[in-house]
Amino acid sequence: MTTGTAPAPTASAAGWTPEPGPAGRAVTALAVRSVRRGAVLVTAVAAGMPALVAVQHRQLDQELAGASLAALGENPAIRTLFGPPVALDDPGGFTVWRTGTAIAVLVGVWAALAATRVTRGEEETGRWDLLLAGPSRLPAVLLRHLAVLLGASSLVGVATAAGLVLAGTATTGAVLFGALIGGTGMVGAALGALAAQLLAERRAAAGLAVGVLLAGLLARMVADGVPALGWLHWLSPFGLLGRSAPFAADRVLPLVVLAAAVAVLVAAAATVCARRDVGSGPWRRPGAVRPGARRLRSLPGLAARRTGRPVLGWGAAVVAYFLLIGLLATTMTDFLTENPRFAELAAQAGFAELGSVRGYVASLFTLLALPVGAFVASRVAATAADEVAGRLTLLYSLPVRRVRWLATELTGVAAGAVVLAGAAGLATWLGATWVGADLSAGAALAGVLNVLPVVAVCLGAAVAALAWAPAAVLPLGVLPAAGGYLLLVLADTLSWPGWVRGLSPFAHLAAVPAGPVDVPGLAGLLAVAAALIAGGLAGYRHRDLRG
């Protein structure tokens, strides 16, 4: 303050008057900083993918015969897996059917994870204590973060619509689809914020929010497959997307329901937030435990303790999905035998040989690499987070070599991945057996074990990232599965050269149990994984520990 300035009457000792404005703006700026990188990435995918598919549709639409379309609409399995196929002759309608669910899941899950991370995650580490020592109160800080996330979701929606309009689809449908995608992101964000108010741990809150979203996806699938349960659509953002039918019926009511759901969730989050203590939550597990209830005496014990709960969470989702896949085995194959045109289209979209039960499950088993790959990447990312938080410091002050602990942890993670894959195989077999499809347990297990080398490459990429790019373990670890799958689908549909296609790990997987195992392919994947893991372990051993 210069000597010429007269002090304001309410000035504090420092000559500065606290106002809600600047402090609130600072909180908003912090929230923007925390979510912007992910938001840009998600926006790019949500805008780019549908636009690309819409452009690509021009080469396909004349091939879609009217009879095939009608059959598509009536088949419960198609409705269940891909969503209700409506207006497939329209580039927009085809795009919504082909990418709508995937984009909605991506945006919703991202928003839910980002919401729990920037709210409960920051609170858990104690960083919000500093924030709340200022003039801002807890509900205000929460709502500002939530507002930023809702804004980011709406931007994603705007970008999606803009991408489709630029690709030449009908404006009404594009805007409606963009609004539904943005709305799904808002539901995810509000759900994440509510879970973060109820549960005192970020991981638990993120699990709850994503679990509810995925339950919404299953509800959509059941509602599409079983007409009597069609009302379940109204409980799920993905169901509402189907009900709205952009480019076909263009209904607005589901969008209104979606907006109402966002409002209710935000209100619930604000209400719970206003009634709780900072650092706590109503669904908090008790801090005190019965003395001597559990023993922890070894590093493998610690690794098992850390992996067990996540395996249960991921396992529940994977089992539910693949049980449904098994239950649909016969409806799907009957339909495809009757509609060879669609089988061809599906083959172009990355689902070859859908015609037999074994071909059908083999195609869907390749999808298993995505959740299991994400599981292993997230566990290695948890190790990286432990390091930054200083939780490994005490452990590494014991006579424990870094490689020993990391190898112990990775063994637990690998075992968890095998358990997840096995559970998916058994669930598929159970479902298929229930409907009388011809699938033996051995064939199902062979099919799920066949995709584990892709998961191993994910694990290798995550470990290598832990050594050389520890801040990016999760994205780099997921890349071989998610990026590889996308690359394969794009390379197949856009006829990219063989070497580009060969960069995808999925290019080296045979369709097991439809055909024999591609032994050289699997050996190659495992060699890449082993090299990445060995290099990562060596790098991790030599680098400075963070935190």
Place this chain on the structure above:
Amino acid sequence: MPTSPTAVPALRAEHLSKRFSRTVAVDDLSLSVPPGEVFGFLGPNGAGKSTTIRMALGLLRPSGGHVEVFGVPAHDVGRAHRHLAYVPADVALWPALTGRECLDLLACVGPGTDLAYRAELLERFALDPDRRARTYSTGNRQKVALVAAFATRAPLLVLDEPTSGLDPLMEREFRRCVAEAAGRGQTVFLSSHQLAEVEAVCARVGILRQGRLVEVAGLPELRRLRRSEISVTLARPAAAGAGLSGVDGVADLRWSSPLELTMTLAGPPAPVLRALADLDVVALDVREPSLEELFLDFYGDTGGDHRSAGEEVWA
């Protein structure tokens, strides 16, 4: 329990340095702590204390030089860590684990623990181990690490600001534990900001400044090198100057009244005592500098009111 040859130093660093991109965190640090000694490691924030300790633990790799624990290179943690137990400055535990689970794990994987003594320590530090780490305060997490470290029979205890979260009662208990450890012949390497604590338990201190070790000495030695403060009261006013200003080692001569004077003295007191013999002295007080004053001396903060800072932690 591993045996350790007494001839080799418990901790030895030679020309140790660490650079983080452009910053030099530790610069050519050489240090040797003999077995059985309680060594204080002092320095302001950012001086490189924790970096030095993290290199000694093999958590960071030195950019130059090397560091050994009982003759074992620090990077060979499988062997070196059989000889030590560590309390980090900022204790982080897995939130879902209970204090007891953390202690059990550290005991089962660590260099050997006296379980009876650990039970006693839990009582003395008033720590409830059957709570999840998530519910522990900073001080309680620190207690978990302290109990685990003091309960080991590791010949070297490395303590990095171990009492920053403890209340005065627990701090007293901590000092007792250090004394007991020293009594058992364990070496203690104590990095601290609490100068009174270092003064109470350490035999020798090393002072670190901007990554360089500026002084390593026993506390009495250190005091001898530095100024003591002398206040004198006279029965009647002395002649101007009283012949004191020219005496060897005397500085800051100040008359607060014609009968009272203070001065600081470096070196042996004989010359000043001879000069005082000619005056009519009724009271003479020689005060040795506290470690805090020594410490401030090292960092050039000689002005004014620092003595009123008491035992403040410098932030």
